[in-house]
Amino acid sequence: MGTRDEEFLKRLLATFKVEAEEHLQAISAGLLQLEKEASVEKRGAVVQGIFREAHSLKGAARSVNLGEVEAVCQALEGLFSTWKHPGVLVSASEFDMLHQVLDLLARLTAAGVSDASVDQSQVQAVIRRLQRAAQGQLRLEEEPVSPVPEPPGPPPPTAVESAPVESVRVALSKLQELLQQSEEFLSARLAVGQILAEVNEVGTALMTWRAKWAKVQPLIRAWERGLEAAPVAGRAAATYGWQGQICEFLHWSETQHKSLEGRIGHLAKSTEQGYWLLGRLVEALTGDLKKVLMLPFQPALEILPRLVRDLARASGKEAELQIQGGEIEIDRRVLEELKTPLIHLVRNCLDHGLEKPEERQRRGKPRQGRITVAITSLEGGTVEIKVADDGAGIDPAKVRQAAVKLGLRTPEEAGAAEESELWPLIFEAGLTTSPIITDISGRGLGLAILRETAEKLGGAYAVASQPGAGTTFSLTLPITMATFRGTLVRLGRHVFVVPTKNVEQALRVSQAQIRTVENRETIEINGRALALVRLGDVLELPEDARATRGFLPVLVLTAGDKRIAFAVDEVLYEQEVLEKPWGGQLSRVRNLSGVTILGTGELAPILNVADLLKSAVKSSLAGPRLAPAVPEEREQAAILVVEDSITARTLLKNILEGAGYRVETAVDGLDAFGKLKDGGFDLVVSDVDMPRMNGFDLTARIRRDRELAELPVVLVTALESREDRERGVEAGANAYIVKSSFDQSNLLETIKRII
Amino acid sequence: MPASAKHPAQNLEARREILKARAQALAREPKIAAEPEGRLEVLEFVLANERYALETAFVREVCALKELTPLPCTPSFILGIINIRGQILAVTDLKRFFHLPDKGLSDLNKVIILRRGGLEVGILADRVSGVRAVSVPEVQEPLPTLEGLSPDYLKGISREALIILDAEKILTDPRMIVHEEVELPSK
Numbered sequence: 001m002g003t004r005d006e007e008f009l010k011r012l013l014a015t016f017k018v019e020a021e022e023h024l025q026a027i028s029a030g031l032l033q034l035e036k037e038a039s040v041e042k043r044g045a046v047v048q049g050i051f052r053e054a055h056s057l058k059g060a061a062r063s064v065n066l067g068e069v070e071a072v073c074q075a076l077e078g079l080f081s082t083w084k085h086p087g088v089l090v091s092a093s094e095f096d097m098l099h100q101v102l103d104l105l106a107r108l109t110a111a112g113v114s115d116a117s118v119d120q121s122q123v124q125a126v127i128r129r130l131q132r133a134a135q136g137q138l139r140l141e142e143e144p145v146s147p148v149p150e151p152p153g154p155p156p157p158t159a160v161e162s163a164p165v166e167s168v169r170v171a172l173s174k175l176q177e178l179l180q181q182s183e184e185f186l187s188a189r190l191a192v193g194q195i196l197a198e199v200n201e202v203g204t205a206l207m208t209w210r211a212k213w214a215k216v217q218p219l220i221r222a223w224e225r226g227l228e229a230a231p232v233a234g235r236a237a238a239t240y241g242w243q244g245q246i247c248e249f250l251h252w253s254e255t256q257h258k259s260l261e262g263r264i265g266h267l268a269k270s271t272e273q274g275y276w277l278l279g280r281l282v283e284a285l286t287g288d289l290k291k292v293l294m295l296p297f298q299p300a301l302e303i304l305p306r307l308v309r310d311l312a313r314a315s316g317k318e319a320e321l322q323i324q325g326g327e328i329e330i331d332r333r334v335l336e337e338l339k340t341p342l343i344h345l346v347r348n349c350l351d352h353g354l355e356k357p358e359e360r361q362r363r364g365k366p367r368q369g370r371i372t373v374a375i376t377s378l379e380g381g382t383v384e385i386k387v388a389d390d391g392a393g394i395d396p397a398k399v400r401q402a403a404v405k406l407g408l409r410t411p412e413e414a415g416a417a418e419e420s421e422l423w424p425l426i427f428e429a430g431l432t433t434s435p436i437i438t439d440i441s442g443r444g445l446g447l448a449i450l451r452e453t454a455e456k457l458g459g460a461y462a463v464a465s466q467p468g469a470g471t472t473f474s475l476t477l478p479i480t481m482a483t484f485r486g487t488l489v490r491l492g493r494h495v496f497v498v499p500t501k502n503v504e505q506a507l508r509v510s511q512a513q514i515r516t517v518e519n520r521e522t523i524e525i526n527g528r529a530l531a532l533v534r535l536g537d538v539l540e541l542p543e544d545a546r547a548t549r550g551f552l553p554v555l556v557l558t559a560g561d562k563r564i565a566f567a568v569d570e571v572l573y574e575q576e577v578l579e580k581p582w583g584g585q586l587s588r589v590r591n592l593s594g595v596t597i598l599g600t601g602e603l604a605p606i607l608n609v610a611d612l613l614k615s616a617v618k619s620s621l622a623g624p625r626l627a628p629a630v631p632e633e634r635e636q637a638a639i640l641v642v643e644d645s646i647t648a649r650t651l652l653k654n655i656l657e658g659a660g661y662r663v664e665t666a667v668d669g670l671d672a673f674g675k676l677k678d679g680g681f682d683l684v685v686s687d688v689d690m691p692r693m694n695g696f697d698l699t700a701r702i703r704r705d706r707e708l709a710e711l712p713v714v715l716v717t718a719l720e721s722r723e724d725r726e727r728g729v730e731a732g733a734n735a736y737i738v739k740s741s742f743d744q745s746n747l748l749e750t751i752k753r754i755i
Numbered sequence: 756m757p758a759s760a761k762h763p764a765q766n767l768e769a770r771r772e773i774l775k776a777r778a779q780a781l782a783r784e785p786k787i788a789a790e791p792e793g794r795l796e797v798l799e800f801v802l803a804n805e806r807y808a809l810e811t812a813f814v815r816e817v818c819a820l821k822e823l824t825p826l827p828c829t830p831s832f833i834l835g836i837i838n839i840r841g842q843i844l845a846v847t848d849l850k851r852f853f854h855l856p857d858k859g860l861s862d863l864n865k866v867i868i869l870r871r872g873g874l875e876v877g878i879l880a881d882r883v884s885g886v887r888a889v890s891v892p893e894v895q896e897p898l899p900t901l902e903g904l905s906p907d908y909l910k911g912i913s914r915e916a917l918i919i920l921d922a923e924k925i926l927t928d929p930r931m932i933v934h935e936e937v938e939l940p941s942k
Contacts, residue, residue, distance in 0.1 A: 587934035
């Protein structure tokens with residue numbers, strides 16, 4: 001029983017935390033509004049609102065036994081109730097104190113435990129302060145109201161303000177699971193497509209039969225007529241003799257065949273209908289679910305007013321924040337990514353943009369600076385987020401200085417650069433125009449984070465500044481994380497996706513076009529020299545045994561203002577790509593941003609081009625690339641690896657390819673035998689324990705086969721017993737390697753001995 | 756079931772119903788009765804000819820490894836990624852994670868998906884033998900001689916020489932989380 005109660009309380013606490021967060025947010029917003037609001041009527045309504053919120057929170061806290069929260073809320077309620085009298089003035093320091101109280105409440109509710117860790121004395125001090133403030137108000141008003149305004153009653157029925165649309169609260173994880181499952185329907189559709197193809201194949205096979213039948217049919221007819229014409233013992237042989245029976249069977253077969261053909265035709269048609277129907281349904285379902293995952297910007301913007309207020313007070317500036325377009329909806333995942341850069345942008349406005357009140361007055365501006373966060377929907381499923389201030393603007397001279405200091409530009413370059421060329425530089429990590437690093441900003445990281453977010457989400461960023469009049473940062477983002485165009489490239493056996501927006505050009509260059517400058521390879525495109533690197537090297541893939549000769553497929557990739565040419569093995573094609581971001585264990589992977597599921601069900605990692613460009617620079621700094629090895633013109637022996645475990649199969653393939661063999665794979669004995677019959681192999685390396693046909697049977701079958709009898713077979717197996725070994729030899733294997741003592745060298749040595 | 760035997764005419768319908776009910780019963784997540792004090796429920800598996808076990812409390816599911824997509828630029832213990840019903844999961848080779856000597860060829864045919872909090876991790880195994888209960892007193896202190904395996908990751912060794920790994924330690928090991936940036940060498 002005890003554990004069940006605990007379980008229940010745990011669930012209750014989780015619900016409480018969500019609820020408490022909302023109450024606190026509402027109180028915080030109310031306080032901010034009160035500080036600005038002049039109209040007595042409106043103030044009254046706001047006070048009423050925050051009083052109710054504090055009261056609800058108190059009730060909720062009591063139901064989960066959070067005594068401290070309850071007590072603090074009670075004191076808050078006490079103070080708010082004194083504010084109900086018109087004419088009460090609240091000082092800025094009191095507002096400060098209240099925001100701190102809210103912070104404490106947030107900590108208390110987040111901890112969610114009633115005892116330990118919580119500093120009792122701190123809670124008591126806060127309560128005393130609140131009570132003193134309430135009494136102070138009373139003295140001011142000279143109205144005797146009891147300091148504890150209301151005996152704690154049951155929480156009021158949660159009076160929901162008239163909501164325009166009815167809504168339910170669903171845990172996000174459940175929705176995401178749903179989206180994931182709906183995307184899985186894509187593979188169901190894929191499977192149906194596969195079945196359709198197979199049914200059509202059967203149809204074609206039947207047609208081939210029909211064509212052959214059409215050829216022999218006249219012969220059969222003629223034969224039949226001959227039989228009818230030659231009476232046997234007074235009766236037609238066609239009716240009674242064995243020939244007659246064959247003829248009858250052939251006719252029956254034909255009818256049977258026709259009916260089968262008809263049925264297969266129907267089957268193909270209905271499968272096709274199902275295939276298209278499923279496609280439409282899946283599209284509609286995933287589309288609707290994506291809409292469900294859309295959220296208005298508002299919740300992400302709610303922290304900003306408080307942030308501006310606190311930062312402004314801390315830095316002795318006066319600032320007003322205006323928010324527009326908070327109701328515009330965007331993919332929750334995009335919103336999640338946006339929170340941090342937004343905070344950085346607003347901090348930047350306050351710290352670098354806005355001047356101190358006196359300075360502003362001197363320049364003939366109002367004392368209070370203005371920061372605007374404006375969100376607008378644009379064409380083509382994108383939104384623009386503009387964060388602007390009416391402060392001093394960016395000083396071009398300082399940017400020039402900082403760029404030179406960081407080594408991004410030479411003094412000459414910096415001096416000659418137009419202002420519009422300078423602005424992009426402020427997005428570089430480490431560049432700051434601030435002479436001092438404050439705890440608000442100045443490290444030069446904030447804008448670099450903005451840039452990374454924009455690149456990651458496939459958006460764009462810009463800055464415009466006018467000295468003396470202010471600075472505007474803008475960020476354009478897609479409203480869904482949905483699909484983008486991706487270019488598929490092959491490197492050895494791996495397929496990777498490059499976001500097409502980062503591909504400037506795809507071309508083929510001949511070896512002759514590659515120049516080596518200071519041990520680094522370059523190619524010339526449109527009269528400009530570009531660094532050329534091998535994508536495989538940058539991704540740290542093992543060198544492919546088959547070096548490309550002749551033309552080299554190359555992609556010119558760009559991000560920001562950098563461009564580098566990457567050589568690949570093959571540029572495949574372009575398609576719509578749905579990115580699945582990493583999660584959990586893979587927090588951030590170098591050079592890769594996520595993964596997509598291809599139409600074949602295979603996974604293909606998506607390249608992070610911004611990272612790649614950095615890695616390419618790094619690898620070229622690390623040392624010159626050796627001249628490409630001239631591939632040896634020796635005949636490569638071909639080996640078939642037969643293994644049902646994908647890991648062992650891949651490992652064996654890698655080892656053998658690394659040793660210079662040409663390797664193909666099969667998943668079991670039957671598969672292997674089919675491939676062997678096609679010919680061209682010099683040796684077989686096979687596992688023993690496999691479905692359908694095991695290694696012993698495969699070996700025996702090879703030995704029995706006329707063409708394959710001499711083919712060497714190496715068995716690699718987990719079976720260690722002497723009997724098994726003898727069985728292997730009996731079946732005709734040339735070598736028997738036990739997996740537990742397997743290592744790369746004994747396999748290669750064995751193979752070298754045999755071929 | 757007797758019902759289907761008695762009414763052969765309704766045989767098919769009844770059978771279908773029964774099968775459906777059974778499938779639903781099987782699909783339901785079993786409510787594992789709380790282990791009596793002192794018992795530890797573990798999932799036993801084989802990795803490189805050694806028998807290991809992990810507490811079932813951390814096991815989300817076990818599935819067959821059918822496709823594996825290798826992932827460059829990750830630590831060597833990450834063998835690649837798999838797609839489990841639309842969820843992309845990295846799979847870890849514990850031998851490499853523990854820095855055990857890399858000898859022998861393992862099948863690594865099974866993925867054991869471990870879960871702790873929000874973190875899910877795929878662990879490769881050659882074979883999964885099943886679930887068993889070991890009594891805690893049986894769990895001995897780890898032997899210091901256990902080849903190469905750091906005792907930090909061990910909960911103990913049961914009487915049947917089952918090496919019980921500490922899933923909690925493994926899942927909370929900071930090495931488990933891959934978070935790598937491209938670091939440019941300073942000029």
